[in-house]
Amino acid sequence: MDSAGTVVLLIATVAAGVGAGVFLSFSNAVMPGLRRVDDRAFVAAFTAVDGAILNPLYLGGVFLGPLALAIAAALLHLGDAALAWILAAGALQLAVIAITGTVNVPRNDALRAAGDAARTDAAEARAAFDEARWSRWNHVRAVLSAATAACLAVALAS
Numbered sequence: 549m550d551s552a553g554t555v556v557l558l559i560a561t562v563a564a565g566v567g568a569g570v571f572l573s574f575s576n577a578v579m580p581g582l583r584r585v586d587d588r589a590f591v592a593a594f595t596a597v598d599g600a601i602l603n604p605l606y607l608g609g610v611f612l613g614p615l616a617l618a619i620a621a622a623l624l625h626l627g628d629a630a631l632a633w634i635l636a637a638g639a640l641q642l643a644v645i646a647i648t649g650t651v652n653v654p655r656n657d658a659l660r661a662a663g664d665a666a667r668t669d670a671a672e673a674r675a676a677f678d679e680a681r682w683s684r685w686n687h688v689r690a691v692l693s694a695a696t697a698a699c700l701a702v703a704l705a706s
Contacts, residue, residue: 553624554704557634560617561700564641567610568693570601571644575690579683587670591659594677598656611648614696615641621703633703640696644689651685 578597582590618638625631655677662673 550624553621556617556624557621557630557700557704560614560621560637561697561704563610563617564614564637564693564697564700567614567644568690568697570606570610571686571690571693575683575687579679579686583679587674588666590674591662591668591670595660598660612645614700615645618700625703628706630703630706633699633706637696637699637703640692640699644692644696647685647689652682652689655682
């Protein structure tokens with residue numbers, strides 16, 4: 549394994565681990581905490597958090613970064629024993645992106661489109677959001693992201 553390949557693989561592993569941590573934090577703290585608040589507070593808090601996470605560091609570095617870096621690492625490790633683990637990590641991260649785009653983001657967008665929590669029917673917006681479904685799929689994202697990081701760590705050790 550050459551130094552460039554090792555560096556790219558290391559950065560990919562860290563990015564995937566951070567991504568898993570974000571999803572785990574939502575599963576373990578954010579959503580359980582929001583579950584305890586009234587509808588208006590839920591809509592206001594969730595949309596504020598969702599708006600804050602939509603930033604270049606998260607989107608480019610933590611969300612899309614592991615896939616882009618896995619692709620780069622795969623190209624740098626063609627023929628290496630690590631390649632299969634890197635490809636597995638890429639596939640897992642692609643699944644995270646697909647779930648996010650088809651399940652979680654549409655719900656986030658619909659909640660944001662409902663408008664200001666003080667001026668909308670917050671109970672209706674919250675019910676349409678479907679916290680249980682959002683959370684179930686977030687748990688899946690957390691597991692898949694952790695598996696992405698684990699595959700990259702194994703590749704790094706290969």
